[in-house]
Amino acid sequence: MSDSFVLGMTAIAAGIAALGCIGGGLGTGKATAKAVESVSRQPEATDKILKVLIAGGALSEATAIYALLVALMLIFVGVH
Amino acid sequence: MSDSFVLGMTAIAAGIAALGCIGGGLGTGKATAKAVESVSRQPEATDKILKVLIAGGALSEATAIYALLVALMLIFVGVH
Amino acid sequence: MSDSFVLGMTAIAAGIAALGCIGGGLGTGKATAKAVESVSRQPEATDKILKVLIAGGALSEATAIYALLVALMLIFVGVH
Amino acid sequence: MSDSFVLGMTAIAAGIAALGCIGGGLGTGKATAKAVESVSRQPEATDKILKVLIAGGALSEATAIYALLVALMLIFVGVH
Amino acid sequence: MSDSFVLGMTAIAAGIAALGCIGGGLGTGKATAKAVESVSRQPEATDKILKVLIAGGALSEATAIYALLVALMLIFVGVH
Numbered sequence: 598m599s600d601s602f603v604l605g606m607t608a609i610a611a612g613i614a615a616l617g618c619i620g621g622g623l624g625t626g627k628a629t630a631k632a633v634e635s636v637s638r639q640p641e642a643t644d645k646i647l648k649v650l651i652a653g654g655a656l657s658e659a660t661a662i663y664a665l666l667v668a669l670m671l672i673f674v675g676v677h
Numbered sequence: 678m679s680d681s682f683v684l685g686m687t688a689i690a691a692g693i694a695a696l697g698c699i700g701g702g703l704g705t706g707k708a709t710a711k712a713v714e715s716v717s718r719q720p721e722a723t724d725k726i727l728k729v730l731i732a733g734g735a736l737s738e739a740t741a742i743y744a745l746l747v748a749l750m751l752i753f754v755g756v757h
Numbered sequence: 758m759s760d761s762f763v764l765g766m767t768a769i770a771a772g773i774a775a776l777g778c779i780g781g782g783l784g785t786g787k788a789t790a791k792a793v794e795s796v797s798r799q800p801e802a803t804d805k806i807l808k809v810l811i812a813g814g815a816l817s818e819a820t821a822i823y824a825l826l827v828a829l830m831l832i833f834v835g836v837h
Numbered sequence: 838m839s840d841s842f843v844l845g846m847t848a849i850a851a852g853i854a855a856l857g858c859i860g861g862g863l864g865t866g867k868a869t870a871k872a873v874e875s876v877s878r879q880p881e882a883t884d885k886i887l888k889v890l891i892a893g894g895a896l897s898e899a900t901a902i903y904a905l906l907v908a909l910m911l912i913f914v915g916v917h
Numbered sequence: 918m919s920d921s922f923v924l925g926m927t928a929i930a931a932g933i934a935a936l937g938c939i940g941g942g943l944g945t946g947k948a949t950a951k952a953v954e955s956v957s958r959q960p961e962a963t964d965k966i967l968k969v970l971i972a973g974g975a976l977s978e979a980t981a982i983y984a985l986l987v988a989l990m991l992i993f994v995g996v997h
């Protein structure tokens with residue numbers, strides 16, 4: 598892959614793909630907000646709340662990693 | 678598929694497709710938020726809540742995987 | 758279908774189509790959130806809640822699959 | 838990588854990638870907001886709230902770091 | 918880096934990158950708003966509220982600094 602137009606477009610594509618991280622950031626942020634609020638109401642349930650937060654937060658976080666993966670592949674592999 | 682314009686456009690398409698992960702990220706984030714809030718109200722129902730969260734969260738997560746799939750196919754298969 | 762402009766536009770179209778998954782992700786995520794909240798209030802109704810969640814979640818999920826289908830057809834069949 | 842068009846497009850791509858930081862900023866900001874609100878309700882639970890905030894905030898923060906990583910690689914490595 | 922097209926595109930990229938500060942600004946703003954509201958309800962908990970605000974606000978603020986960093990590097994280092 599050596600054509601300059603393809604390289605330029607691929608660079609932009611990687612930049613656009615990185616925006617896919619926004620959903621994961623907002624999602625885990627909202628989940629954390631609710632977890633913090635819940636702990637203040639039920640401090641004795643901190644361990645259970647943290648367990649559920651990690652389980653669900655991993656799913657939300659994964660969507661950001663998918664976007665990262667696409668961006669990285671565009672940079673290092675490109676289209677072919 | 679060797680035309681540079683096609684390759685460039687395909688790269689952008691993969692980047693746009695990656696944005697499709699946003700919905701899954703926000704969706705599972707919101708689901709996790711409610712799960713966390715619910716566990717704080719009914720700690721003894723943690724296992725049941727977690728079961729429902731995984732069941733519904735998998736559906737939400739799947740939509741992000743669909744977008745990932747489209748992006749990957751655009752990169753490795755392309756249009757033809 | 759061999760014109761490079763058509764191929765390039767088709768690739769972008771497939772990427773845009775993938776964004777259609779966002780609605781399904783948000784919809785099923787919200788449905789799951791309410792299901793989780795409901796289970797915490799009525800743990801003994803878990804089975805009924807789960808049944809309704811699957812029925813309604815399938816409808817919401819279907820919209821993401823429609824978008825996936827359009828993207829796949831653009832990639833493998835193209836316009837003609 | 839020396840073609841001017843590629844360099845220009847890569848620069849724009851790095852700029853777009855930086856926008857991916859927005860999600861992490863909003864997410865950790867919302868989490869902090871709820872933590873602060875919670876501490877005011879349950880001052881004696883400050884340590885627990887802070888522990889949960891750091892755990893969840895790291896996940897949200899990570900999404901901004903992913904976007905930063907993509908931007909940095911576009912600038913220092915470029916596409917190839 | 919002396920090509921005028923590259924310089925022009927890099928300038929635009931720095932401007933776009935600066936928009937990444939929006940998230941941090943909104944996030945820390947929301948956090949501060951809740952902190953102020955909380956202190957008014959629990960004046961005696963001011964020190965604890967301030968501690969949590971600084972801890973979480975630093976995470977949110979960092980995302981704006983990431984965007985600033987990208988913008989500065991585009992201006993002073995450029996792509997290469």
